[in-house]
Every structure is written in C-alpha cells, then in structure tokens.
Amino acid sequence: MGVPRSDETGTRLVSRSVRATVPSLRAALDAMPAPRTFWTGPDEATVVAGGAAATLTADGRDRFTAIKEGIGRVLHDGDVHAGTEAACPRLFGGFAFHDEGSSDDTWDGFPGARFVLPRVQVTDTDRGTWVTVNAVGPDATPEAVADRLDTERERLEALDTSAASPPPGIVSRTRTTPREAWRESVDAAVDRIRAGDLQKVVLAQALAVQLDRPLSLPDVLARLGDTYPDCYRFLVEPTAEGGVDRPGFFGATPERLVTRHGRTVTTGALAGTTGRGDTPAEDDWLAQELLDDEKNVHEHELVAETIREQLSPFASSITAGQRRVRRLETVQHLFTPITATLDSDTHVLDVVEALHPTPAVGGLPPETALATIRDTEPFDRGWYAAPVGWIDAAGNGSFAVAIRSALARGDETTLFAGVGVVADSDPDREWDEVQLKYRPILDELER
Numbered sequence: 090m091g092v093p094r095s096d097e098t099g100t101r102l103v104s105r106s107v108r109a110t111v112p113s114l115r116a117a118l119d120a121m122p123a124p125r126t127f128w129t130g131p132d133e134a135t136v137v138a139g140g141a142a143a144t145l146t147a148d149g150r151d152r153f154t155a156i157k158e159g160i161g162r163v164l165h166d167g168d169v170h171a172g173t174e175a176a177c178p179r180l181f182g183g184f185a186f187h188d189e190g191s192s193d194d195t196w197d198g199f200p201g202a203r204f205v206l207p208r209v210q211v212t213d214t215d216r217g218t219w220v221t222v223n224a225v226g227p228d229a230t231p232e233a234v235a236d237r238l239d240t241e242r243e244r245l246e247a248l249d250t251s252a253a254s255p256p257p258g259i260v261s262r263t264r265t266t267p268r269e270a271w272r273e274s275v276d277a278a279v280d281r282i283r284a285g286d287l288q289k290v291v292l293a294q295a296l297a298v299q300l301d302r303p304l305s306l307p308d309v310l311a312r313l314g315d316t317y318p319d320c321y322r323f324l325v326e327p328t329a330e331g332g333v334d335r336p337g338f339f340g341a342t343p344e345r346l347v348t349r350h351g352r353t354v355t356t357g358a359l360a361g362t363t364g365r366g367d368t369p370a371e372d373d374w375l376a377q378e379l380l381d382d383e384k385n386v387h388e389h390e391l392v393a394e395t396i397r398e399q400l401s402p403f404a405s406s407i408t409a410g411q412r413r414v415r416r417l418e419t420v421q422h423l424f425t426p427i428t429a430t431l432d433s434d435t436h437v438l439d440v441v442e443a444l445h446p447t448p449a450v451g452g453l454p455p456e457t458a459l460a461t462i463r464d465t466e467p468f469d470r471g472w473y474a475a476p477v478g479w480i481d482a483a484g485n486g487s488f489a490v491a492i493r494s495a496l497a498r499g500d501e502t503t504l505f506a507g508v509g510v511v512a513d514s515d516p517d518r519e520w521d522e523v524q525l526k527y528r529p530i531l532d533e534l535e536r
C-alpha cells in the first residue's frame with residue numbers, strides 16, 4: 090500500500106483516544122462500520138473495532154516479513170495520544186495456514202496475510218474503556234481526528250443494550266469428508282508413520298451448514314464469551330463489501346500461539362484430547378486417564394519439544410511448566426505452559442513465523458506433514474489453524490491459533506476441526522474427536 094511520507098503530510102498517523110462508557114460491547118460490534126474486528130484473550134483487553142485506516146496484505150513465503158515491514162511504515166513516528174497501552178495503535182489480522190494461495194473460492198477475500206489499523210476502536214480493559222480514532226494519510230489532521238472522536242464517543246455511548254438474538258438454527262449440513270474417506274486417510278497416514286516417513290500429522294475436516302437465517306456474529310461472539318471465558322475470541326472481516334453476505338472468520342480458541350511483551354515470550358503446547366464427563370468424578374477420571382495415556386502424551390510431547398526447539402534460536406532461556414489438563418466446556422486437553430526470554434528485540438512476527446505451524450496443527454517433520462495435509466484434505470484450510478492476532482509499533486503482539494473456528498457468509502457457515510494422527514491412532518476415535526471439536530461453534534448455530 091502507499092503510505093504518504095511524513096514530509097508530505099506533516100504526520101503519517103494520528104491516533105486519539107478518550108475514556109468512555111460503552112453500554113454493550115456486543116452492540117458496539119454490531120454498530121461498527123465494515124470491515125469489523127473483534128479480539129479478546131485471557132488477561133488482555135477486549136477490542137471491538139471497525140473500518141480500516143490502513144490495510145496491509147501479503148502472499149507467499151515472505152508474507153511474515155512483508156507485514157512486519159509494512160507495519161513499521163504505518164506505525165512509525167505517529168502522533169499518538171492513547172491514554173492506556175492497550176489503546177495504542179495496533180494492527181489486527183492474521184495469516185492463511187499454507188504459504189501458497191488458496192484455490193478454493195470458499196476463502197475469497199482472505200489472502201496469505203491481512204492486517205488492518207481500525208478507523209474506530211473500543212478498547213475495554215480492567216481499568217476502564219477507551220474509544221480511539223485512527224487516521225493515516227493526507228486527511229489525518231489532529232483536528233479532524235478529534236472531531237471524529239467526539240462523534241464516535243457520543244454514538245457508542247448512546248447504544249442500546251438489547252439482548253442477543255438466539256442461535257439461527259440449522260437447515261442442513263454437508264461434510265467435506267465422508268466417514269469412509271476419513272478412515273482411509275487416517276489409515277494411510279498411520280501407514281506412513283509406521284513406515285518412518287512421518288511422526289505426526291494433523292488431519293482436519295470441514296462441515297458446511299445452511300442456516301435458517303444469516304448469523305449475527307456479535308451475538309455469537311458474546312455467547313461464546315459466556316461459555317468459553319478463558320479462550321481467545323476473534324472476528325476478521327476482510328472486506329467492507331457484501332452487506333450481510335460479507336464473509337467473517339471467527340472462533341473461540343483455547344490455543345495461544347505466542348504473546349510477546351518486551352523480551353518475554355509466552356506460549357504453550359496444547360495437544361492431546363479427551364471428552365467431558367457427566368459428573369465431576371467422571372471429569373476427573375477422564376482427565377487422569379488423559380494424563381496417563383501413552384498415545385496422547387506422545388502426541389503432546391512432540392508438540393512441546395518442537396516448540397522449545399523452534400524458540401531456541403531467539404531465546405536466552407526457555408522454561409516449560411508442568412504438563413496438566415485444561416478443561417473446557419466440551420473437551421479436555423493436555424497443556425504445557427512455555428515461557429522464554431528473548432536474547433534481543435525479536436519482533437513478534439519473527440516468533441510467529443518460526444512457530445507456525447506447530448505440530449499441534451501441522452505435524453512432524455513439518456514439510457512432510459504439510460505435504461500430507463495438502464494431498465489428503467479435500468478442502469482448503471484457508472485461515473483455519475493459522476495465526477490470528479495483533480501487533481504494535483514496538484514489535485509486541487499476541488497471536489492465537491485459529492481453531493474452534495468457522496467462516497460465516499450470510500446464511501452459510503463452514504466449520505473446521507482437526508486431530509493429531511500418530512502411530513496408534515484409531516480412525517473412529519479420531520472421527521469422534523473431530524465431532525467434539527465442532528461443538529463450540531455448532532452449539533451457537535443450533536436451536
């Protein structure tokens with residue numbers, strides 16, 4: 090994109106924030122101009138935003154570097170009064186799973202990478218709520234931004250707080266992968282693993298559902314927040330065009346890829362899955378069985394070990410915590426927290442590029458696993474299982490792995506879910522695990 094030089098415009102970026110009382114974040118998201126952005130995570134501000142003061146896109150292998158350089162240009166030397174760190178200018182967006190572009194029109198509008206600096210943003214933190222207006226380019230004057238900020242604050246403070254609409258209801262479902270084809274692909278992967286070509290591969294499926302009426306993404310994200318309070322929730326709309334048929338990629342994911350704050354990097358291994366019990370005792374029994382299960386522990390350790398290796402070129406120290414069980418509403422996972430100290434000011438996107446895809450969503454060895462995924466899966470992953478998150482001017486940022494996610498387009502929604510296949514995987518059990526992983530989104534669609 091063309092960013093004016095500062096000597097042509099006086100200032101490249103102008104950003105102003107003001108404290109506000111926004112009665113409903115759900116209503117604020119509903120009222121935002123397209124393309125809308127939503128982001129929240131454990132111990133992070135919730136961001137509801139709209140429009141694009143600047144947009145960066147990139148494709149191919151160099152997309153991480155291209156975005157990093159573009160963000161440097163957009164955020165460099167801005168005239169910023171933010172009031173709080175979380176309201177400082179950040180670009181929100183994400184990446185496609187594979188380096189090469191998509192051939193599948195399901196993902197029209199979602200390039201290899203896409204980030205926006207919102208035009209208007211609500212940032213909700215423990216210490217209060219801010220409204221921010223950003224502008225880049227020739228019309229980015231402090232006076233014009235201050236005027237817009239007044240207007241936006243008034244508009245957002247006056248929103249009504251009516252209740253969310255109920256789930257739309259499902260008319261029909263279409264699977265990309267029939268059960269027999271699934272059995273064959275898991276068996277073929279297991280054969281390759283036993284032959285020694287592969288150690289692990291994550292195979293996914295997609296489920297296209299026809300809804301009774303178009304989905305309200307603000308309502309879905311609000312309800313997901315009640316059910317999955319400890320997950321990252323996100324919405325990416327890549328275009329302002331299309332009205333209610335405009336695509337929106339959203340989800341409630343338990344998996345952090347990386348948070349970088351100064352020299353501290355926080356990540357973790359999340360892999361290995363079991364269900365929930367009907368009683369607390371059954372839940373505990375399932376959790377203990379998961380902790381003791383050789384297949385799941387092996388699948389998990391491949392992920393934890395690879396993350397440590399992938400971080401080692403950047404880190405002066407890496408610490409892994411105790412392996413434990415993370416219990417969510419619909420499933421339980423093995424989880425190992427991992428933190429590292431960077432040995433220099435490595436940009437968050439350098440860490441994202443090094444980690445993506447972890448063997449929690451790709452496999453090992455990475456290239457063979459990615460080739461297996463491309464050859465096996467009868468659909469395009471698009472942005473499923475890829476990094477989504479934000480970046481600031483200092484190279485800090487936070488990225489989640491976009492699982493438990495779906496692509497909405499009017500009254501159609503496509504859900505994605507995958508499982509790690511290792512030497513002793515059983516196709517039917519893996520099938521059941523995929524169905525469990527559809528639940529978070531499916532429960533928000535079904536009446």
Ligand SMILES: C=C(O[C@@H]1C=C(C(=O)O)C=C[C@H]1O)C(=O)O
Pocket residue numbers: 291293344359360361362422449450474492493505506507508509526
């Ligand atoms: C790939 C997904 O989940 C990943 C795979 C897991 C597993 O195989 O046990 C567990 C958590 C995630 O790392 C998904 O939900 O789509």
